[in-house]
Amino acid sequence: MKIISLAKSYGGTQGVYSHMSEACACEMTFAVFLPPQAEHGPRPVIWYLSGLTCTHANVMDKGEYRRMASELGLIIICPDTSPRGDEVPDETDNWQVGCGASFYIDATQPPYAKNYRMYSYLTEELPALVTAHFPTEMSRQSIFGHSMGGHGALTIALKNPSRFRSCSAFAPIVQPTTAGWSRPALEKYLGSNETAWRRYDACALIDDGCRFQEFLVDQGTSDRFLDEGLRPWLLGEACQKAGIPLLLRMHDGYDHSYNFISTFMDDHLEWHAQRLEEAAIFDRVAHPKEQVSC
Amino acid sequence: MKIISLAKSYGGTQGVYSHMSEACACEMTFAVFLPPQAEHGPRPVIWYLSGLTCTHANVMDKGEYRRMASELGLIIICPDTSPRGDEVPDETDNWQVGCGASFYIDATQPPYAKNYRMYSYLTEELPALVTAHFPTEMSRQSIFGHSMGGHGALTIALKNPSRFRSCSAFAPIVQPTTAGWSRPALEKYLGSNETAWRRYDACALIDDGCRFQEFLVDQGTSDRFLDEGLRPWLLGEACQKAGIPLLLRMHDGYDHSYNFISTFMDDHLEWHAQRLEEAAIFDRVAHPKEQVSC
Numbered sequence: 001m002k003i004i005s006l007a008k009s010y011g012g013t014q015g016v017y018s019h020m021s022e023a024c025a026c027e028m029t030f031a032v033f034l035p036p037q038a039e040h041g042p043r044p045v046i047w048y049l050s051g052l053t054c055t056h057a058n059v060m061d062k063g064e065y066r067r068m069a070s071e072l073g074l075i076i077i078c079p080d081t082s083p084r085g086d087e088v089p090d091e092t093d094n095w096q097v098g099c100g101a102s103f104y105i106d107a108t109q110p111p112y113a114k115n116y117r118m119y120s121y122l123t124e125e126l127p128a129l130v131t132a133h134f135p136t137e138m139s140r141q142s143i144f145g146h147s148m149g150g151h152g153a154l155t156i157a158l159k160n161p162s163r164f165r166s167c168s169a170f171a172p173i174v175q176p177t178t179a180g181w182s183r184p185a186l187e188k189y190l191g192s193n194e195t196a197w198r199r200y201d202a203c204a205l206i207d208d209g210c211r212f213q214e215f216l217v218d219q220g221t222s223d224r225f226l227d228e229g230l231r232p233w234l235l236g237e238a239c240q241k242a243g244i245p246l247l248l249r250m251h252d253g254y255d256h257s258y259n260f261i262s263t264f265m266d267d268h269l270e271w272h273a274q275r276l277e278e279a280a281i282f283d284r285v286a287h288p289k290e291q292v293s294c
Numbered sequence: 295m296k297i298i299s300l301a302k303s304y305g306g307t308q309g310v311y312s313h314m315s316e317a318c319a320c321e322m323t324f325a326v327f328l329p330p331q332a333e334h335g336p337r338p339v340i341w342y343l344s345g346l347t348c349t350h351a352n353v354m355d356k357g358e359y360r361r362m363a364s365e366l367g368l369i370i371i372c373p374d375t376s377p378r379g380d381e382v383p384d385e386t387d388n389w390q391v392g393c394g395a396s397f398y399i400d401a402t403q404p405p406y407a408k409n410y411r412m413y414s415y416l417t418e419e420l421p422a423l424v425t426a427h428f429p430t431e432m433s434r435q436s437i438f439g440h441s442m443g444g445h446g447a448l449t450i451a452l453k454n455p456s457r458f459r460s461c462s463a464f465a466p467i468v469q470p471t472t473a474g475w476s477r478p479a480l481e482k483y484l485g486s487n488e489t490a491w492r493r494y495d496a497c498a499l500i501d502d503g504c505r506f507q508e509f510l511v512d513q514g515t516s517d518r519f520l521d522e523g524l525r526p527w528l529l530g531e532a533c534q535k536a537g538i539p540l541l542l543r544m545h546d547g548y549d550h551s552y553n554f555i556s557t558f559m560d561d562h563l564e565w566h567a568q569r570l571e572e573a574a575i576f577d578r579v580a581h582p583k584e585q586v587s588c
Contacts (some may be wrong), residue, residue: 008516009553064358066556222302259303262360 001133004029010070011036014060019129023121024083025114030126031056032134033066037073044140044165044276045075045130046269047122049156051147052181053100056080059146062258068266072273075136079126081148083115097185103176104152105200107189116189119200122152123160142166142272146261147225148173148182150217154202154235158210166275168216168268170261171223174235175203181229206238214245216271218264220254295427298323304364305330308354313423317415318377319408324420325350326428327360331367338434338459338570339369339424340563341416343450345441346475347394350374353440356552362560366567369430373420375442377409391479397470398446399494401483410483413494416446417454436566440464440555441519442476444511448496448529452504460569462510462562464555465517468529469497475523500532508539510565512558514548 004016012035021028048059056078069076082102089111090098107116130136143164145153150172157167176182177197190196198204219232239246254260298310306329315322342353350372363370376396383405384392401410424430437458439447444466451461470476471491480491492498513526533540548554
């Protein structure tokens with residue numbers, strides 16, 4: 001693992017690192033914020049997954065998470081949104097497929113199958129790497145994200161409910177299998193058999209029996225992607241049918257940008273911290289019996 | 295005035311605007327954050343001046359000022375750091391002269407004299423423009439900035455003590471007339487007679503009799519520009535000699551970046567707000583008698 005940069009911030013350390021990823025077969029970059037409390041021992045971890053066109057840097061620069069993370073003693077990990085590099089296939093004229101647009105899947109189709117394995121990267125390789133290098137308390141993890149990263153957070157939590165204490169999202173893509181901006185990518189990464197796509201769709205996963213204890217979703221009403229790309233009410237319907245508590249908050253006048261995300265960042269961090277704190281005190285309630293293998 | 299973008303953030307509005315500037319003879323861009331309280335009437339104004347290489351956008355993206363500005367009801371105005379455009383003279387291979395490096399002066403030398411009139415722009419044209427377009431309470435203004443912008447804030451406050459209720463800076467350039475990274479610019483903008491440079495040097499202005507009620511300066515000890523470019527102790531000496539209270543805080547391990555600035559942004563906004571609040575309640579104390587025309 002290489003250190004790209006380190007800077008003191010809010011008493012902690014904002015670092016950027018890179019490493020040769022086996023899962024993605026390329027050099028991958030990620031950001032880690034260590035709160036000041038991490039000097040004295042392991043701290044809980046929150047994963048933040050970013051949206052289309054982003055890298056690890058967008059939320060690091062504009063997400064305004066460090067003040068509250070320092071106060072609460074949370075480690076914040078911000079991975080990149082896709083593999084990158086000269087040898088990584090890309091559609092440079094299409095922001096919805098290729099670099100910056102992995103949709104956090106394990107691709108099965110050429111030419112993407114070799115590198116676009118973000119699901120394995122985020123669920124296996126990167127957790128092992130950060131466990132080895134940082135004072136992480138991996139029994140207390142949460143996950144959240146924005147837009148495509150909200151989709152990533154929801155689907156990864158639904159498929160790994162025992163790993164995460166909580167999951168939330170800002171303006172998530174909740175049903176990529178039916179949205180115009182994600183269907184071309186899913187077809188290129190996973191092939192034309194849409195059954196395979198359902199493993200990367202929060203609503204479909206819930207329909208197929210995956211469960212998570214609860215979700216928090218914030219959504220701006222002036223988000224230009226709301227009606228066609230995001231449609232959080234579809235998650236509402238799926239959660240209601242499945243009995244999953246969903247706190248969906250619509251915020252008047254907010255858009256899809258970090259002006260929106262940063263406004264509600266504190267809320268999300270406090271919400272996760274409360275659940276991570278409970279996790280530290282009590283044994284966790286058993287997962288619902290209907291949990292299937294996702 | 296043209297609206298470039300508007301986004302709701304922390305209950306207020308982060309806007310970016312442009313206008314044809316008479317002072318700078320080019321189109322100028324600036325950012326204004328209106329807190330939610332501005333819907334109900336005029337609010338105090340804080341000017342933030344950015345450092346070398348920056349535009350209005352750096353602090354808007356990374357400065358983390360909106361949460362506290364919303365809480366305190368402050369309008370934050372972030373001007374650009376220089377004139378820009380195809381017809382504006384620049385040294386594209388030198389980040390210390392030309393675009394992004396105005397040093398907030400009124401240039402007197404060709405080819406810069408036509409456009410590089412940031413001092414007049416910030417003290418006359420832009421205040422008039424924002425007064426006309428935003429609910430500003432111009433009897434309550436403060437100013438702060440970073441690095442070259444800290445220099446801008448200190449020098450503009452010293453020359454206009456009745457306009458500003460308070461002035462602070464992050465890692466300011468306190469004596470540009472003797473620093474290697476500013477002397478070439480001052481010579482190109484103002485000519486080789488160094489007497490003319492003293493009007494744009496905080497320490498020299500104080501030596502020459504300008505006064506301000508007090509300053510707050512934060513500085514990171516791991517700032518790579520500390521010893522050669524910044525040297526806040528020189529401001530300490532000038533202030534001590536002149537009897538100007540200076541609260542200079544050295545912060546262990548912090549660098550020159552927005553990781554440092556954002557960490558102490560809340561402190562600065564609260565410090566200014568306290569002084570703006572006092573200004574609203576009491577008549578202001580008269581300026582020191584030794585105040586000279588600067």
